[in-house]
Amino acid sequence: MLKRIFLLLLVSASTIFSQPAESLNSSEIKLALKRLNTLGTVLYVAAHPDDENTAFLTYFNYAEHLRTGYFAFTRGDGGQNLIGEEQGDLLGVIRTQELLQARNIDGAEQFFSRAVDFGYSKTPEETLEKWGKEEMLSDIVWVIRKFRPDIIVTRFPTNGLGTHGHHTASAILAVEAFNLASDSNAFPEQLKYVQPWHPKRIFWNAWTPALTSMGINSDTLIKINLGEYNNLLGRSYTEISAESRTMHKSQGFGASGRRENLFNYFLQLEGESASSDLFEGIDLSWNRVKGSGKVSKLLMQAEAEFDFENPVKVLPLLIEAYAELQKLEDKYWVEIKSAELIKVIKSCAGIWAEAVTEENLLSPRSESKVKLGFVTRSDVPLILKTIHIDYQQKDSTLNSKLIKGEMISVERKIFIPQDANYSQPYWLEEGNHKDIYLVKDQNLISQPKTDYPLYATFTTELFGTEIDFRIPVFFRENDPVEGELYKRVEIVPEAVINFDKDLYLLKNGETKEITVFVKSIKENLDGKLRLLLEDGWNISPSFYDFSFSEKGQEQEFKFKINSTNSNVSANLKAQLDIGGKKLSKSLVTINYPHIQPQTVLPEASAKILKLDLQKKTVKKIAYIMGSGDKIPDLLKDLGLSVDVFTKEPLTTELLQNYDVVIAGIRAYNTNQRLSTDQKNILKYVENGGTLIIQYNTSGDLLADPSPYKLIISRDRVTEEDSPVSIINPGHPVLNYPYKITLKDFDGWIQERGLYFPNEWDANFVPLLEMNDSGETPKTGSLLVTKYGKGNFIYTGLSFFRQLPAGVEGAYKLFINLLSAGINE
Numbered sequence: 001m002l003k004r005i006f007l008l009l010l011v012s013a014s015t016i017f018s019q020p021a022e023s024l025n026s027s028e029i030k031l032a033l034k035r036l037n038t039l040g041t042v043l044y045v046a047a048h049p050d051d052e053n054t055a056f057l058t059y060f061n062y063a064e065h066l067r068t069g070y071f072a073f074t075r076g077d078g079g080q081n082l083i084g085e086e087q088g089d090l091l092g093v094i095r096t097q098e099l100l101q102a103r104n105i106d107g108a109e110q111f112f113s114r115a116v117d118f119g120y121s122k123t124p125e126e127t128l129e130k131w132g133k134e135e136m137l138s139d140i141v142w143v144i145r146k147f148r149p150d151i152i153v154t155r156f157p158t159n160g161l162g163t164h165g166h167h168t169a170s171a172i173l174a175v176e177a178f179n180l181a182s183d184s185n186a187f188p189e190q191l192k193y194v195q196p197w198h199p200k201r202i203f204w205n206a207w208t209p210a211l212t213s214m215g216i217n218s219d220t221l222i223k224i225n226l227g228e229y230n231n232l233l234g235r236s237y238t239e240i241s242a243e244s245r246t247m248h249k250s251q252g253f254g255a256s257g258r259r260e261n262l263f264n265y266f267l268q269l270e271g272e273s274a275s276s277d278l279f280e281g282i283d284l285s286w287n288r289v290k291g292s293g294k295v296s297k298l299l300m301q302a303e304a305e306f307d308f309e310n311p312v313k314v315l316p317l318l319i320e321a322y323a324e325l326q327k328l329e330d331k332y333w334v335e336i337k338s339a340e341l342i343k344v345i346k347s348c349a350g351i352w353a354e355a356v357t358e359e360n361l362l363s364p365r366s367e368s369k370v371k372l373g374f375v376t377r378s379d380v381p382l383i384l385k386t387i388h389i390d391y392q393q394k395d396s397t398l399n400s401k402l403i404k405g406e407m408i409s410v411e412r413k414i415f416i417p418q419d420a421n422y423s424q425p426y427w428l429e430e431g432n433h434k435d436i437y438l439v440k441d442q443n444l445i446s447q448p449k450t451d452y453p454l455y456a457t458f459t460t461e462l463f464g465t466e467i468d469f470r471i472p473v474f475f476r477e478n479d480p481v482e483g484e485l486y487k488r489v490e491i492v493p494e495a496v497i498n499f500d501k502d503l504y505l506l507k508n509g510e511t512k513e514i515t516v517f518v519k520s521i522k523e524n525l526d527g528k529l530r531l532l533l534e535d536g537w538n539i540s541p542s543f544y545d546f547s548f549s550e551k552g553q554e555q556e557f558k559f560k561i562n563s564t565n566s567n568v569s570a571n572l573k574a575q576l577d578i579g580g581k582k583l584s585k586s587l588v589t590i591n592y593p594h595i596q597p598q599t600v601l602p603e604a605s606a607k608i609l610k611l612d613l614q615k616k617t618v619k620k621i622a623y624i625m626g627s628g629d630k631i632p633d634l635l636k637d638l639g640l641s642v643d644v645f646t647k648e649p650l651t652t653e654l655l656q657n658y659d660v661v662i663a664g665i666r667a668y669n670t671n672q673r674l675s676t677d678q679k680n681i682l683k684y685v686e687n688g689g690t691l692i693i694q695y696n697t698s699g700d701l702l703a704d705p706s707p708y709k710l711i712i713s714r715d716r717v718t719e720e721d722s723p724v725s726i727i728n729p730g731h732p733v734l735n736y737p738y739k740i741t742l743k744d745f746d747g748w749i750q751e752r753g754l755y756f757p758n759e760w761d762a763n764f765v766p767l768l769e770m771n772d773s774g775e776t777p778k779t780g781s782l783l784v785t786k787y788g789k790g791n792f793i794y795t796g797l798s799f800f801r802q803l804p805a806g807v808e809g810a811y812k813l814f815i816n817l818l819s820a821g822i823n824e
């Protein structure tokens with residue numbers, strides 16, 4: 001896989017871990033020069049990471065040389081993670097980085113709204129109610145005013161053919177925002193920072209079957225061949241876009257390149273009508289910018305005279321263009337084109353600039369060393385005048401004349417002040433969000449990531465013009481296998497606290513031991529560690545003293561907790577007191593080879609759930625793992641004995657040792673063992689065992705899970721608070737050891753369940769009924785039957801989400817399912 005990753009380098013000029021300085025090769029410089037002479041912007045709008053048409057983005061960036069953006073309403077935090085354990089907010093952090101790596105390859109920019117991906121939504125109405133329509137309109141209007149697209153393109157139509165409620169909502173919002181962005185009465189609070197903007201037109205990037213179902217002939221629409229080949233890159237746009245799409249690894253979206261034509265169709269939704277070209281009638285030249293005649297002339301000349309073997313020859317033209325550009329009034333284009341120009345100048349001059357620290361985690365009130373280096377690998381006459389780093393006491397004046405190939409190296413100390421902001425993902429800073437992230441600073445909204453906390457600026461003089469090269473400060477290390485690696489420098493608290501678990505399960509009357517890890521980020525720290533819990537819970541000891549002499553040390557502390565009150569759940573928090581300063585953050589790092597390593601600082605907390613387990617229940621459980629869930633560990637925490645099976649043969653003799661056999665989520669779709677061993681499992685049930693099967697999809701079943709007719713459908717209930725009816729209240733499974741009542745369906749998260757069967761044999765007894773608003777009742781969420789002497793249970797209820805979240809009612813119901821064979 002690494003080989004593949006480094007290949008990308010050639011195309012995108014950016015490593016998999018962002019490097020402090022990017023250099024373009026001659027082909028890329030040529031493309032950048034064409035782009036400098038093109039002034040136009042296009043914005044693509046959809047709902048999730050992976051919705052974007054990466055071929056479209058690649059084409060408009062590399063073929064049309066336009067400023068190209070992708071606005072995703074969500075960060076994809078409600079999906080499933082195919083590469084690791086992270087869920088929810090942390091999965092959103094991974095998906096955000098995957099999108100940024102995808103954009104590194106296709107060259108587009110990335111934007112997000114504040115919307116949380118709350119899971120599958122059937123209607124745009126539900127989506128907009130949860131997100132807040134005004135907030136979402138504000139976010140997309142904000143991006144339109146900031147990014148100023150000439151053209152907007154939606155991935156989905158507004159008529160619901162995009163199926164997912166988030167999809168349809170993304171198109172509805174884009175069309176409304178298209179009209180609102182130019183209205184100064186809409187979101188006037190934004191006008192402190194941006195001007196109203198009216199895009200020329202908005203299109204839907206239509207797919208043919210949808211057009212056919214709408215009775216539209218695609219030949220009547222504007223079409224573009226996104227599969228064209230680019231000689232400068234040696235690849236077609238669809239080959240590049242496949243690499244981009246492959247970055248969505250947490251969704252398993254590896255894609256192969258296409259080498260033939262790929263026509264896409266565009267149906268106009270609003271705006272001035274166009275017949276043959278999305279950008280019809282839009283001047284994409286420097287004519288758009290008042291007084292830019294001289295800049296335009298210089299840049300056209302640079303493009304025409306560019307020599308692939310000697311890029312430095314056009315530097316005087318580029319430097320003059322840069323100086324002229326600074327005189328223009330149009331701030332939008334001056335900022336964009338200045339940044340593009342600096343990158344080209346740096347590459348033509350063979351400049352390398354670096355600023356690296358010796359550690360990647362820095363904390364307030366601490367001092368750190370930064371090594372700075374600057375070199376030019378060309379004969380260009382260059383003077384390095386000053387170097388400035390954030391948090392450096394004063395600038396360094398150097399006024400050094402550079403000699404080709406000789407690095408100027410200096411080392412400077414910085415001091416991170418007491419009030420420096422932590423540098424975690426900004427949208428997670430406020431914690432407790434529901435369906436929309438809490439972001440106070442308008443200027444952060446739409447940004448894909450938190451900016452680097454430290455920058456270094458190298459001020460130079462080139463042909464009489466002063467030019468700043470500003471780069472982020474990185475931590476750099478050499479890995480014996482991977483070679484040179486860069487990590488973001490982060491500012492984090494002086495010390496961090498992590499619990500050994502997110503959820504502690506207590507049996508009534510039990511005393512539980514809890515382990516807390518404290519890690520120092522700064523040296524010489526003394527203080528106290530306390531756990532915080534509401535009244536009625538006892539913690540022993542009440543605190544620990546800790547003392548760290550060095551940074552990076554970790555100590556382990558054990559507390560005992562129990563309760564005398566009747567509350568079943570509690571939130572456990574931890575706090576450090578260091579000379580009166582209270583710290584309460586934990587530190588989570590996310591490392592995957594395809595994204596930049598991430599640091600997240602959630603509040604140190606864990607949930608406690610107390611369960612009454614006096615009555616007799618099962619002891620030994622066999623868990624047949626499917627696509628992966630955390631239920632086995634949670635059952636072990638309850639004191640049950642659980643053996644997990646992934647590949648081992650499941651013989652009837654083996655299974656006879658267990659009271660219950662559970663199939664994990666999607667086991668009948670993913671665990672090859674089941675294609676041969678299902679007969680043994682049914683034999684085990686016949687002999688008196690209890691089998692619980694969680695949800696599977698019907699498309700790719702390796703074996704029929706059920707001894708009787710059972711048809712799995714796509715029925716799901718996505719409203720986690722949808723009303724539930726108990727249709728068979730007397731059934732033993734709803735009565736032992738717990739009497740299940742409607743209260744047990746309170747506090748569920750994300751959804752009730754999915755892929756419920758919708759047809760079944762008369763032997764099955766349905767126990768529950770539920771449905772999303774406006775739909776017919778679904779009775780297939782929990783089906784039980786006797787089979788031989790045993791019990792067969794099929795359930796699409798999403799226990800795999802509810803149990804890790806500590807939902808009490810879900811535990812009770814699950815323990816009842818486990819106990820199906822006991823009271824008989």
Ligand SMILES: [Zn+2]
Pocket residue numbers: 047048050051164167
């Ligand atoms: Zn989607």
